[in-house]
Each structure stands twice: as structure tokens, then as C-alpha cells.
Amino acid sequence: MSNSQIISTRQRIINAAAELFSAQGITETTTKAVAQLAKVNEVTLFRHFGNKHGLLLAVISESPVFQELGEYLKTQATQTTSVYQALKNYCEDRLEAFEQAPNLVRSVVGEAGNYPLENRQALGRSLKEANHYVAEFLATVMEREQLYAHLPPQKLASLLNIMLLGYAVIEFTSEFHELWHDKDEFLENLVTLFLMGATNSTSLVSSELVKIEKIIDLPSNTVHLILQRAKKSGLRDYALIYILFAAGLSTAEITNLQRTHQICNANQHLLQIVVGSIRQVPVNQWIMGKRYGSYTNNPLTKYLNNRKDEHSALFLNNDGMPISQTQIQEYWQKLTQGLLTPEGQQPTTKQAQHTWCVEMLIKGMNLEDMSLITGFDLHELQPYARRAKEKSALEQARKLDNKS
CATH class of the missing domain: 1.10.357.10 (Tetracycline Repressor, domain 2)
Incomplete structure (x- = not known):
């Protein structure tokens, strides 16, 4: 052999x-x-x-x-x-x-x-x-x-x-x-x-181990109050705050949005992100348990339908020019004036993004899918996942208390 x-x-x-x-x-x-x-x-x-x-x-x-x-x-x-x-x-x-x-x-x-x-x-x-x-x-x-x-x-x-x-x-x-x-x-x-x-x-610190900030999302009553104030302030402000809480975008991503970056029909409302992490992001109808219109009739679509200008930018400032990050922050500061988070601080635009991410995880989205629509890697999403678990545990405790 x-x-x-x-x-x-x-x-x-x-x-x-x-x-x-x-x-x-x-x-x-x-x-x-x-x-x-x-x-x-x-x-x-x-x-x-x-x-x-x-x-x-x-x-x-x-x-x-x-x-x-x-x-x-x-x-x-x-x-x-x-x-x-x-x-x-x-x-x-x-x-x-x-x-x-x-x-x-x-x-x-x-x-x-x-x-x-x-x-x-x-x-x-x-x-x-x-x-x-x-x-x-x-x-x-x-x-x-x-x-x-x-x-x-x-x-x-x-x-x-x-x-x-x-x-x-x-x-x-x-x-x-x-x-x-x-x-x-x-x-x-x-x-x-x-x-x-x-x-x-x-x-x-200089490697891919990202230094993660503490995740501080906002309570539902604070979120709805900010949206109510924005609605009274005008169509643009209402649409802007709506997108912060309904799509979880950063101010940099919002300033780069064009009208053509919308994908909108009776079954969905998406935004195409073209800077940084290229991806599509859903615009939610429901925010913290409350519905804000439909896919085709919500604060953003109403704002755009009411505009008479020819600008391609999705959001304009008070002078009719494309909005900047600084201006978004200024509008936010005005709309949240006098409001305090449970930590005793004035809410920030970053916390709107935190709130959206945590809410999506609580609703059942897994980390891999969340990574696709946020552009965050799995390591960056870990604090969000922990916060979502904390909130779920608190809700479970509340339900158990009601059974007593």
C-alpha cells in the first residue's frame, strides 16, 4: 500500500x-x-x-x-x-x-x-x-x-x-x-x-476602542413638552425637533439633508444620509408612545409642503438659507429654555439622539440592525443597549408593583 x-x-x-x-x-x-x-x-x-x-x-x-x-x-x-x-x-x-x-x-x-x-x-x-x-x-x-x-x-x-x-x-x-x-x-x-x-x-484611546459617553435619554413628558413648544414656534421648528426625536440624527447629518433625500410614501418615510456613515434612516410615526401624524402627513411633510422657495436644502434658517449646526443648537436652546433633565441639566440635542436609540432598542431592534441604521459599531451601541435594559427592568418593576 x-x-x-x-x-x-x-x-x-x-x-x-x-x-x-x-x-x-x-x-x-x-x-x-x-x-x-x-x-x-x-x-x-x-x-x-x-x-x-x-x-x-x-x-x-x-x-x-x-x-x-x-x-x-x-x-x-x-x-x-x-x-x-x-x-x-x-x-x-x-x-x-x-x-x-x-x-x-x-x-x-x-x-x-x-x-x-x-x-x-x-x-x-x-x-x-x-x-x-x-x-x-x-x-x-x-x-x-x-x-x-x-x-x-x-x-x-x-x-x-x-x-x-x-x-x-x-x-x-x-x-x-x-x-x-x-x-x-x-x-x-x-x-x-x-x-x-x-x-x-x-x-x-487612540485606537478603535471608542471612549463612550454616558447615555442620558430624556423622559417621555420632557420629549412631548419640547415637541409642543416647537409646534407653537412654527412649522420649521416643529419639523426640526420632530426629526431629532423621530430619526435620531446628529445636527451635522441634518444640515446636509436635501429635499431629494426623502423617500416618502404611504408605507414608509425614510431619509438618505449622504455624509459620514452612508445609510437610510426611518422617520418614525410614533415617539415615546404618541403618534405624530403619518408617513405622508407629519411635521416634516407639512413644513416642506408649505415652503414656496426653490432651495434644495431640507431645512432653512430664519433668513431663508440652508440651516447650520450652530443655528440648530440655538433653536434648540430657545425651545428647551427652563426645562431640566432628571440630572438637573438643560436638555441637549445629543440627548434627542440618545432617546431615539434607546427607544428603538426597547421596541425590539437588535444591535446588528441598529448598527446599520445608526452607523455606530457594536461597541458604541453597548451603552445604549444597557440603558434600554435598565428602562425595561424599571418597566417590569412597575408592572409587578401594580400587581401587588
Whole structure:
């Protein structure tokens, strides 16, 4: 038998074992079943691997998770992405690899005590080798970003991989644990915690780890009062405040809007954002439990229908020229004069955006979809998600109190 045939037979056995281990776990998989699937006899299997535990070791140590890890990380280390994004990419890929074989992960964790000592030692060596690749990767990207680590790369790699394995074990062995909202939230928190705890935070400020401001949304009664004041002030002011609360745009995005950037019909009202994060944003009919017109008949459409000018800008100032960010702030200051937030401060335009984002999350929008319509990355959205959970918890407490 040629060497190529031996390799082919060995690989067929490994592939068959990996398929069965992943589908039904290790205990439920017999060497006879593996041999049948690989189209060999059991004697051949034993000759190559000794026993089922030896076969398991080969499945794990020779899987792409280990075999391709070194080259994969070398490629990742040469990319120009920040250390934050590089780490996130690595963690995401490792979790996806675990998710391909949940039954195998469960079996390895639950049955490891049954393996012979030599198999456990060999498995440990495979994990150590994989950890070495990760340590080299961390050392490379951190040197490139000029980050000082409080621990050596080998220790950092060990901690990171242990946390990833811990996630997989919890996900595959328990349900309704509520330790994290979803995988994206876990990844964002893991990488942020890992970098902030393991490195000098000064350098991280200049990376993609965005310094997030505190999310302070506005109470519904304050929102409706501001809108009422805007309505009394005039069609333009009403439309402007309406867009702040109905679409969650920044003042910079509003100043760049043109009339042609509207997509408006009986089924939807959208705005096309053409600066910064290019995207479409919905204009909501409902704001904090109250409806403000329809898609075709709302404060913005009424303002535009009443205009007699030929300007293409969506909003004009008091002189009939395209509105500026400073002027938006001035109008806002006038309309919110004398109002105070629960923190004792005058409301800001930024809080209108905060309020819209939190409300959309409370209504059920997931973070990935929210990222698409806001232009924020998932890391930036985490404080909004936390605030939405806080408000949902408060509402739950109120309902429970009413049942008393």
C-alpha cells in the first residue's frame, strides 16, 4: 500500500470520527461506527490510532482549528486593522469554530476524566502549541500599536483562550443563563475588558476602542413638552425637533439633508444620509408612545409642503438659507429654555439622539440592525443597549408593583 493511500485512509477515519463526534458526542460514538463510515475495518482504525481516545486526540489536534491557526494568525497580524479589531476578529473566528461542533465541546469537557493520562497530556500539548501561536500574534499586534502589556503575551494568550473556551462551555451546556445578551455583546465586552485590563489605557484611546459617553435619554413628558413648544414656534421648528426625536440624527447629518433625500410614501418615510456613515434612516410615526401624524402627513411633510422657495436644502434658517449646526443648537436652546433633565441639566440635542436609540432598542431592534441604521459599531451601541435594559427592568418593576 502506498504512502498516499495510508494518508488517505487515516484522513478518512479522522473525517468520519469528527463527523460522528460532532453529531452525537464521544460516548455515543463507537469505533465500529467510525470504521463503517470511513469504509475501513476496526483493525485498521486501531492500527492508526490505538483506541477511541487516540482517535479523538487526532481529531482535535489535526483539525483546522489547530492546523491552520498559525498561518491564520500570521496573516491577521500583518493586517492594518487596530489591535482592538484584530483581537475581535480572532475571538469571533474561534467561537465560530467551536459552534461548528457543540456536541464535541460538550463531550471533551464532560468526559475528559475518562481519557488515559497519555491522551490528556497529548491534548494539553496541542493546546499549548495553539496558545503559542496566539501569544506571537498578540506580541506582534501590540508592538505595532505600541501598547505596553502588564503581563507577558503567553499569559495574555492563555487568559484570552480560557475565556473563549468558558463561553463555549456555558453556551453548549446551559440555557437561559442570561450572562450576556448574545455573542456580539460577549465579544465586545471581552475584548474591551481584555485590552483595558491588560494594557496601558492611554494608548487605547487612540485606537478603535471608542471612549463612550454616558447615555442620558430624556423622559417621555420632557420629549412631548419640547415637541409642543416647537409646534407653537412654527412649522420649521416643529419639523426640526420632530426629526431629532423621530430619526435620531446628529445636527451635522441634518444640515446636509436635501429635499431629494426623502423617500416618502404611504408605507414608509425614510431619509438618505449622504455624509459620514452612508445609510437610510426611518422617520418614525410614533415617539415615546404618541403618534405624530403619518408617513405622508407629519411635521416634516407639512413644513416642506408649505415652503414656496426653490432651495434644495431640507431645512432653512430664519433668513431663508440652508440651516447650520450652530443655528440648530440655538433653536434648540430657545425651545428647551427652563426645562431640566432628571440630572438637573438643560436638555441637549445629543440627548434627542440618545432617546431615539434607546427607544428603538426597547421596541425590539437588535444591535446588528441598529448598527446599520445608526452607523455606530457594536461597541458604541453597548451603552445604549444597557440603558434600554435598565428602562425595561424599571418597566417590569412597575408592572409587578401594580400587581401587588
